[in-house]
Amino acid sequence: MAPTQGVKTITTNVGWSVLSKTATFGLKFVTVPILARLLTPEDFGSVAVALTVVQFLAMIGGAGLTSALIVEREGDMDTVHTVFWSNLAMACAMSLVLFFGATELAILMGAPNSADLLRIMALLIPLQLTADVAYSLLAREMNFSKDALLSTVSEATAALLALGLAFLGFGVWALVFQLFSSALIRLVGLFAITRYMPKLVLRPAKIIPLLRYSSGLMGSEMANFVTFQAPMVVIARMLGLSDAGAYSAANRFASIPNQVVLSAVMGVLFPAFSLMGDDRKRRADALMFSTQVMTVVLAPAMFGLWAIAEPAMLVLFGPQWAYAWPVLGLLALSKAIITPCSTFIPYLKGTGHSRVLFWSAVLRAIATTAAIGGAAYYGTLVDAMTALCIVNAITLVGYSWAVFRVDNIPFLWGLLTSSRSMITSFVMAVGVRAFLHVFAERLTNPYLELLAGGAVGAVLYAILFLLTERALLRKLWGMVRRRRGVPAIEGS
Template sequence: MTQETESPVSAQGLASGTRWMVMGRLVTQVSRFVVSILLARLLTPEAFGLVAVAMTTILALEVFKDLGTGAAVIQRPEVDQALLSSVFYFNVLAGVVCAAAMFFGAPLIATAFGTPDATSVVRALSVIMVLSGLTQTHHAVLRRSMRFSGVAAVEMAGALVNGAVSITLALLGAGVWAMVWGNIAGVLAGSVIAWIRSGWKPSAVLRAAPLRSIAGFSLNTAAFNATTFALMNADKILVSRSLGAPALGVYSLAQRTINYPMESVAHVLMTVLFPAFSRIQDDNAALRRGYTRALGAIAFLTLPLMVGAATVARPLVEVVLGEEWTDLIPLLWFMAPAGALAALLSAVNTLYSAKGRADWMFRWGLASGAFTLVGFVVGLRWGLVGLAVAYLAVTLIQTPVGLWIVLRLIDMRLSTLLRSLLPYVAMTAAMAAATSGVVAATAGAGAAPWVQLAVGVLTGAVVYGGLAAWVHPPAVADSLTLIRRGER
């Protein structure tokens, strides 16, 4: 790849990229959701807890393996082969070091979580660090060049292979190792696709100068990622040490559930918009328009999904997961609505990165993470339910504050943004009232859980869909525009 400067991104290009990412995320998240349900039926909460220990460790080490180099490659106006190759070899070396640290430190990691049985699981999954180090730069190249069909292919391949291997081994009685080998197989499949679809190959070049040129941005980004990860994932250590692996399994499944909107909707839009926003980082008017509509799209989809999940939590868990997971019900009451707000708040990082203000992003992450940790410590005094209540309370406070801070970068008032989100909040509130009433009425009449769930979901869909057609907020028009452009 020779040195290059990208041209401004067209609306057609954004629509195409969004369409590919939507399709990829739809397949990926539906696959993960179905696999989670099936594995919850086949495995125990303790198995989920043991894998959660290893996966939390991997996510933590990913920060040190990447050190923000991927985001720096996407954000820079120009890149060349020397920079990309240097970043590649740096990531490979970092991946090997992190894998070794994870393998040999497995006993300490398991002890820190209060789950000695997780040692062998942590060691087995350490190979993922090596695989991801080999493909970190290829992922960045795909995103930088906005080849989102390739990004979608990587995600879909990983999710589908992971699911197929995990379920097959679980049916064969492999227990927790079904999830272990499923995760490894999924990462391997995604890595192969990333190399093929990116079309980029490293040269025999490793220079310090290109790495130094991105050090300021990348290290601030890495500091933000490391700090926020440590502070905002300390809840898993607290739960595991205080309540044990089964409770961690329940809590991790609750988190996985509420993360679906952030990973499915917010992730799609922010993946597409980060490189696009980076190309227009000096045009605040364009950024204001794009950011307002992006948050509208996130709110349009995530608010009804998550608030709706909270209103049908009891029949949903009873029908889909079974009696072994009833402790999940009160967690969804509080954590599902918080998940929708977290999806909105996660979008602030795109503006920070696009504007090159990773230093602001780090300070925000440090303050918000510390506040979250204090809330979790207080909430855990009342068990998992107390932790769920704290999760919602912290998110309610942080969301407007986080948006207010980042909007200063584009000279936008918080009140202006909030007014644009009011239609989605009002429609969601009406839907929640109708759904809650119907579920309560059918439960009082002695209807089976599956009837309560079906009637609740149908009511929510009809009410929200009808209001959306009547109010017709901007996100509806944007969705129709996206579909029309996709048909061309």
């Protein structure tokens, strides 16, 4: 029987994951701007388009089986071996499809010169899918400390190698080598940590129960993939590789806070929610608490980036990218608007509500693709990013309504509670922009403008947070005291 996971176990695993992602964030904070200075927007655009195809085929090849392994915690090793060989077979098939159809796919994606990249990057698919099987063994045991260390090592090593190759003049191949080295280190490390050795066991009957879960999950993952990757394809086809590269570079940087927090926390919340079974009150409380905490952490970072996007783009990326500062700002704004939804996907996955997850993801994918496509067709990249912000605002309301219905959480109360820190962060960001506008004549240096805006934003948010989130602070303090074995003070 799987062990019961308490708050202490969950928060400990979240801590390890966040620590890993924070270390990776620190490196990416430095390496992404340096790579942007050494490479061209076309380089970033070509790799981003190729990676979109690879990730889509890898997702289809995996068919959600490794996620099903995490939920099906009692599965024996014959099931694991069968999933491994199924994943490997599908990965090889997808790699062959990509290799022989590279030219046609590159043209379809609006990047005809990326055909050679696609052929080489086809080899990423088996590297990713075979590693996912070993990862599922760690995840279903909630053993994230070892994975955290491995992720830090693989990402850091790959980023440093890419920087070295970029300095030596390898251009776009520096980014390609970064992807391969990270995937290979992760693959070898996961197999070493779990000591998993595949055996030639093929028992299709073992994966039939997994397919019942994974088939529903597969549809939602495809829709989510379209939501996050369709902008790249639409921009490349309608606006060209230069705009696609500007979008890719800005999106890489704007996504760093999400990669630090969400990718760490979501990996832990998914199995954690699955352990709560049919305890609806416990699930609802956990959902609202985790959503509040994620919004408190992410919203000020994303709204703050929107407020200081202009000097940040110039300082971090250099003069050749200065024209793209509105893209960075609008991307940060679009991600800020959707922060209260950060825990919805692991919640729906972990509680088995695949139908709600599927339709929410499909509707969001359709709306995102249509809005960005229409804006790009009739306007510019900035218009497309503005459309993305509008879609995300609508998504926030619709997604919240669908998720809160699952455990009968009152909609207006739930939306206000989960979005309160987002509203506070928006007020802070508006204050920062007003400050920078008023003192524009004195803040003539972009470095000074960046530092001043950051300092003002930190002070404003601290004041607003203390005024609006005292109840959450008391709850967090009570959890800390209980973890230390100190009796909680009445009312805390």
